[in-house]
Amino acid sequence: MSDNLxxxxxxxxxxxxxxGPIEALHSVDxxxxxxxxxxxxxxxxxxxxxxxxxxxxxxxxxxDEGSVKYEGEELLFRDSEADKRLQxxxxxxxxxxxxxxxxxxxxxxxxxxxxxxxxxxxxxVFITIASWVVGFAAKGxxxxxQKFMRWVRGNEISMIFQEPMTALNPLYTVxxxxxxxxxxxxxxxxxxxxxxxxxxxxxxxxxxxxxDAFSSKPQSSIATFSTLxxxxxxxxxxxxxxxxxxxxxxxxxxxxxxxxxxxxxxxxYKIIMIAFGPLVCFSILGIFVVIxxxxxxxxxxxxxxxxxxxxxxxxxxxxxxxxxxxTEIDRSLEDGPQRPHASKxxxxxxxxxxxFTTLLIVFLLLWMxxxxxxxxxxxxxxxxxxxxxxxxxxxxxxxxRRQVIGILEDVRIPNPSAVVKMYPHELSGGMRQRxxxxxxxxxxxxxxxxxxxxxxxxxxxxxxILKLMRDLRDEKGTAILLITHDLxxxxxxxDAVTVMxxxxxxxxxxxxxxxxxxxxxxxxxxxxxxxxxxxxxxxxDFLPIIPGQVPDPNLHFDGCRFHPRCPFANETCITxxxxxxxxxxxHFAACHHTDSIGENVAEVQAAFDVFAAxxxxxxxx
Amino acid sequence: xxxxxNNDEILIEIEGMKKxxxxxxxxxxxxxxxxxxxxxxxxxxxxxxxxxxxxxxxxxxxxxxxxLLGLIPSTxxxxxxxxxxxRNMTNKDLRRRLQxxxxxxxxxxxxxxxxxxxxxxxxxxxxxxxxxxxxxxxxELLDSVxxxxxxMNRFPHEFSGGQKQRIALARALSLDPExxxxxxxxxxxxxxxxxxxxxxxxxxxxxxxxxxxxxxHALNVVNHICDRVAVMYLGKIVEIAHTQDLFSKPAHPYxxxxxxxxxxxxLEKASRERIVLSGDVPSPANPPSGCxxxxxxxxxxxxxxxxxxxxxxxxxxxxxxxxCHFPLGPGMKLPVLDDAxxxxxxxDEPTTIVL
Numbered sequence: 001m002s003d004n005l006x007x008x009x010x011x012x013x014x015x016x017x018x019x020g021p022i023e024a025l026h027s028v029d030x031x032x033x034x035x036x037x038x039x040x041x042x043x044x045x046x047x048x049x050x051x052x053x054x055x056x057x058x059x060x061x062x063x064d065e066g067s068v069k070y071e072g073e074e075l076l077f078r079d080s081e082a083d084k085r086l087q088x089x090x091x092x093x094x095x096x097x098x099x100x101x102x103x104x105x106x107x108x109x110x111x112x113x114x115x116x117x118x119x120x121x122x123x124x125v126f127i128t129i130a131s132w133v134v135g136f137a138a139k140g141x142x143x144x145x146q147k148f149m150r151w152v153r154g155n156e157i158s159m160i161f162q163e164p165m166t167a168l169n170p171l172y173t174v175x176x177x178x179x180x181x182x183x184x185x186x187x188x189x190x191x192x193x194x195x196x197x198x199x200x201x202x203x204x205x206x207x208x209x210x211x212d213a214f215s216s217k218p219q220s221s222i223a224t225f226s227t228l229x230x231x232x233x234x235x236x237x238x239x240x241x242x243x244x245x246x247x248x249x250x251x252x253x254x255x256x257x258x259x260x261x262x263x264x265x266x267x268x269y270k271i272i273m274i275a276f277g278p279l280v281c282f283s284i285l286g287i288f289v290v291i292x293x294x295x296x297x298x299x300x301x302x303x304x305x306x307x308x309x310x311x312x313x314x315x316x317x318x319x320x321x322x323x324x325x326x327t328e329i330d331r332s333l334e335d336g337p338q339r340p341h342a343s344k345x346x347x348x349x350x351x352x353x354x355x356f357t358t359l360l361i362v363f364l365l366l367w368m369x370x371x372x373x374x375x376x377x378x379x380x381x382x383x384x385x386x387x388x389x390x391x392x393x394x395x396x397x398x399x400x401r402r403q404v405i406g407i408l409e410d411v412r413i414p415n416p417s418a419v420v421k422m423y424p425h426e427l428s429g430g431m432r433q434r435x436x437x438x439x440x441x442x443x444x445x446x447x448x449x450x451x452x453x454x455x456x457x458x459x460x461x462x463x464x465i466l467k468l469m470r471d472l473r474d475e476k477g478t479a480i481l482l483i484t485h486d487l488x489x490x491x492x493x494x495d496a497v498t499v500m501x502x503x504x505x506x507x508x509x510x511x512x513x514x515x516x517x518x519x520x521x522x523x524x525x526x527x528x529x530x531x532x533x534x535x536x537x538x539x540x541d542f543l544p545i546i547p548g549q550v551p552d553p554n555l556h557f558d559g560c561r562f563h564p565r566c567p568f569a570n571e572t573c574i575t576x577x578x579x580x581x582x583x584x585x586x587h588f589a590a591c592h593h594t595d596s597i598g599e600n601v602a603e604v605q606a607a608f609d610v611f612a613a614x615x616x617x618x619x620x621x
Numbered sequence: 622x623x624x625x626x627n628n629d630e631i632l633i634e635i636e637g638m639k640k641x642x643x644x645x646x647x648x649x650x651x652x653x654x655x656x657x658x659x660x661x662x663x664x665x666x667x668x669x670x671x672x673x674x675x676x677x678x679x680x681x682x683x684x685x686x687x688x689l690l691g692l693i694p695s696t697x698x699x700x701x702x703x704x705x706x707x708r709n710m711t712n713k714d715l716r717r718r719l720q721x722x723x724x725x726x727x728x729x730x731x732x733x734x735x736x737x738x739x740x741x742x743x744x745x746x747x748x749x750x751x752x753x754x755x756x757x758x759x760x761e762l763l764d765s766v767x768x769x770x771x772x773m774n775r776f777p778h779e780f781s782g783g784q785k786q787r788i789a790l791a792r793a794l795s796l797d798p799e800x801x802x803x804x805x806x807x808x809x810x811x812x813x814x815x816x817x818x819x820x821x822x823x824x825x826x827x828x829x830x831x832x833x834x835x836x837x838h839a840l841n842v843v844n845h846i847c848d849r850v851a852v853m854y855l856g857k858i859v860e861i862a863h864t865q866d867l868f869s870k871p872a873h874p875y876x877x878x879x880x881x882x883x884x885x886x887x888l889e890k891a892s893r894e895r896i897v898l899s900g901d902v903p904s905p906a907n908p909p910s911g912c913x914x915x916x917x918x919x920x921x922x923x924x925x926x927x928x929x930x931x932x933x934x935x936x937x938x939x940x941x942x943x944x945c946h947f948p949l950g951p952g953m954k955l956p957v958l959d960d961a962x963x964x965x966x967x968x969d970e971p972t973t974i975v976l
Contacts, residue, residue: 043811043812043813044811414900428901428902429901430901431901458677458678458838458902459677459838459840459879459882459883460677460878460879460882460897460898460902461677461901462882462884463881463882463884463895463897463898464897464898464899466884467895467897485811485812486884487812487886488883488884488885488886489884490884490886491884491885491886491887491888492884492885511888512888515886515887515888516888525813526812526813527886529812529813529815529816530812530816530841530886531816531819531841531842531844531845531846532841532844532885532886532887533840533841533844533868533880533883533885542820542823543816543819543820543845544816545813545816545817545820546813546816547817549781549783549814550811
């Protein structure tokens with residue numbers, strides 16, 4: 001068909017592990033048409049994510065056979081035989097050449113007068129470099145393909161991941177991340193302000209921030225400012241200067257006082273230990289013994305009274321009066337809304353870290369101002385400072401920002417002009433997923449791969465995101481490959497659906513075909529094992545189940561991979577892999593029994609129930 | 622699930638339950654404010670029933686469960702178990718009668734312990750079995766959850782998710798408790814395995830005459846397994862009813878929206894009109910005034926819903942309780958809100974630096 005956007009044919013891949021290769025996909029055939037929402041459904045480990053990652057060129061597996069065509073263009077890359085052989089040879093020659101040059105180098109060191117080792121060394125180095133260059137050239141085609149795939153990703157095919165927080169960079173604002181994608185794909189409009197103006201603005205930014213801080217938090221800022229100016233003053237004039245000494249004297253006094261207290265405590269402790277040492281030791285031991293012996297029951301009984309109580313705000317609902325803790329809390333609540341002077345104490349406490357930091361700076365600078373290390377650190381930091389400032393504060397061009405805001409508006413983010421300046425952690429889960437979608441739609445790709453986009457979200461938020469994705473499809477005609485394990489999401493979103501089981505496609509067809517008339521036993525069992533909200537229907541006491549579990553990917557099957565769990569399995573199923581039968585136009589099912597199973601789903605379900613009862617509660621392979 | 626759930630013997634009674642977590646900033650600062658995870662919940666659990674607690678993440682359903690079991694102390698309110706305040710019960714007594722199954726079965730087991738010691742540890746701690754007797758008992762427990770005797774010497778990582786959840790269930794059953802709290806027991810499992818575990822739960826409840834509290838976010842599971850359902854929103858119960866009543870005539874707008882948001886694998890239902898709630902769940906650290914749902918509610922009325930908090934009122938003889946000023950009657954529909962009506966937030970604070 002010509003209107004197929006993505007065609008995957010006979011894809012078979014494996015992962016190389018220490019325990020040997022694991023076949024992740026056996027035979028995957030998948031077509032996505034222009035503007036279609038195709039659902040890919042299956043249980044965990046069935047290979048649905050691997051399929052999408054292979055498509056977009058991000059998978060780490062080895063492709064054995066098959067093809068992935070995007071608008072007729074092959075996306076999978078395989079080296080030609082000659083290139084592969086060349087790469088192999090060059091790899092081995094390089095490794096041996098490096099070893100030989102190292103050995104000859106040592107020989108050269110041991111016998112400095114002998115010319116032979118010198119010649120050997122030069123020859124080996126030459127061979128190594130030459131073979132490496134040949135290998136590099138042989139990989140040229142591969143590099144070109146990587147470049148092409150980098151262009152395809154984002155521009156033509158893009159992908160949304162399950163967990164938006166791990167897919168977004170927590171260190172950059174939303175606008176920076178979205179504009180980066182657009183910059184890479186050259187989608188940004190021409191800048192309004194020249195770059196040097198924005199660099200200048202960035203360099204001035206720290207100064208404005210300091211002014212802002214001083215105007216908004218005068219108390220703490222004045223404290224910081226006076227400490228810093230004292231340090232500067234002491235450096236310029238020296239501590240011998242009477243003014244500096246006078247200013248520093250209260251600090252000196254306080255610290256000397258602290259030392260005295262410590263000393264007094266230390267000596268009194270020593271005296272006590274010498275005089276009453278054994279007595280103190282034994283009494284402490286005795287207390288421990290008593291606690292260990294009686295502790296557990298004591299804490300069980302009275303533990304509830306030794307719990308911390310939180311100061312509380314607001315009027316409580318009257319609790320039960322006979323509960324001692326509850327009444328206590330109620331009483332403390334009735335006392336008043338808050339502790340008196342709480343705000344003052346809070347503000348003092350807020351300043352303590354600040355005071356400690358400034359004291360630390362003072363002492364460090366007084367202690368080793370001229371040490372080479374510190375000087376080096378200071379000098380390098382000063383040299384790098386403009387760079388650091390520019391990286392952190394270089395703003396987005398107003399035109400580019402408007403572009404980003406426009407994209408955020410497309411994904412219905414409320415108040416986008418504020419959201420662009422936020423970091424991912426400031427957004428809620430649904431908003432993050434919207435930002436993720438915005439980023440992926442920024443370059444208007446023709447195919448969007450959504451890998452479990454709503455699994456991490458709540459149901460009401462999930463409904464919002466699904467609605468958004470459908471609306472985007474209707475507006476822009478983007479085809480979507482929706483990967484999920486939730487058949488409900490499939491029913492709501494998709495035009496067509498593909499069911500996967502243990503690395504192969506078992507059924508595919510339009511949404512009506514597969515959901516109303518499933519023909520593969522696995523799809524039937526899956527559809528019926530989901531508890532539903534049926535108002536009218538009679539509630540079954542037990543849910544219909546598929547007995548057993550998904551087989552280990554290491555297990556080899558000659559025939560159908562579902563046969564151990566299938567009530568219809570016979571000899572043919574064990575020995576021969578099932579063909580993809582076209583049961584209706586456009587509706588394929590991989591089963592030997594598509595004719596005999598027919599369309600009577602209830603019969604199949606009854607067969608499943610009988611089979612499950614025979615199978616036992618737990619099917620352990 | 623049991624038919625004799627109409628006996629009205631109350632096993633657990635929760636009154637005015639509150640759990641506030643303090644928010645602190647920095648090392649030495651005082652408490653800034655509180656996350657009101659559970660904020661005034663009254664609940665009665667009858668003997669032999671399965672009570673479902675549903676809600677979105679962050680609504681306090683897990684916290685409620687933990688406070689109910691005495692795993693964390695409550696801030697205010699009381700839990701009575703069989704007429705006795707659980708504060709006055711010893712920990713051993715409490716754990717012997719009340720048990721829990723956690724969401725992530727792998728995370729709730731020690732990976733270095735064999736199944737025999739995982740399931741047998743409660744028995745050992747309580748001095749109920751030793752030696753050969755212990756092995757015998759563990760074998761019986763494993764048998765009752767559909768595992769085999771030879772699984773006893775394996776370790777948790779050798780099992781699949783569904784099997785791990787069965788082991789967790791066997792451990793919970795080991796002390797023969799009267800009550801088990803199921804904290805999202807199936808949300809980490811695949812669909813076909815979920816069905817197996819749900820069936821097992823029902824079977825075990827019938828066999829042992831257990832009382833279940835089933836915490837979940839999946840309404841379809843609730844419909845299948847629960848006798849009564851409580852819907853929570855931001856630390857409060859907004860609706861409580863028998864399962865059939867709740868699903869046939871939901872009265873709270875939030876329940877309506879929640880039920881309409883669930884995607885179902887059938888085409889007739891997929892094509893129905895959905896109520897898509899706008900906006901996100903507000904933060905429990907700063908809940909909205911009045912009715913907590915009014916910021917997202919399509920029928921909220923200004924001057925009433927944002928000022929006065931509706932109490933949980935019983936609206937019919939079956940004990941259908943709802944906390945709403947305008948409870949919906951059967952067959953009534955909610956208006957569909959547009960995205961454009963989302964009120965803009967203003968979070969554009971000036972940046973400041975602290976030196």
